[in-house]
Amino acid sequence: MRANSLALPKVVCAALRTKGRRRGISGLETRRQCHQQLSSVSRIQNLEFVIDRCRCRGARALCALVVVAPLLGGPSAARAGDSVWQYSTIAALTAGGYNGDLTAGELKTHGDFGLGTFNALNGEMIVLGGQIWQVPASGRPALVADTVRVPFAAVMRFEPHPKIAVPAGLDLTALSALLDTRIGDLGLIQVVRIDGRFPQLKARSVKPQTPPYQPLSEVLARDQVVFDLVNVHGTLVGFRFPACFSGVNAPGWHFHFLAADRRSGGHVLDLVTGPSRAMLVDGF
């Protein structure tokens, strides 16, 4: 369902399903109310929702998103280009919500392009071309079985878009700034696929955790493993969420990398671009 929020300074915050129980939040809400709702639901693990045409606008404005298909019964397969499908929230993940009920097999039914992590925080996830890759602390990607469980992921159905030339020599900040100049509306969710060569790419993964789980900041300080990749070819999977989604997903650009030879990857901490091509999906 394509919401009409593009034309309306109105919002719907979310409607969520938690472990099969439907929970709806709808109607016009201020951003504060929206945040309150999101902060309340973000404490619930294992929720899923579809973000479809959302936007943030100014101080009074509203982050608009609608959740649809899961609440209407039946599979919530997103149509190409229409929506971002997400399971759980970044707030739940950063608080230590490292176990989910979602299987990799089900995640594939919601999108073929995306990023996330695995139960027990066992490595970084890259969803590319309908395959789900896991980059564990060893740094070596592996395809995951459909039965592997996931605590957090965001995916969409990616279709080819006009290619934007990315110049060589950009670091992550400059690359993000370049992409921002090509975005029509910074209040919308953006998705990008960048293919190319990267003279330098600093990626990370995380060692799997054991309960009781500690907050993500503590885990990263202790168990993050960094890979300094040199002259790698591959693909960046990038999502950019507006600031008003800070409890839902990470604000700003967030990239995961998978090498073309499938021998390296991870969550991107920094990089230097070589000649590359970006396909930007401008605005959800």
Ligand SMILES: [Zn+2]
């Ligand atoms: Zn990441």
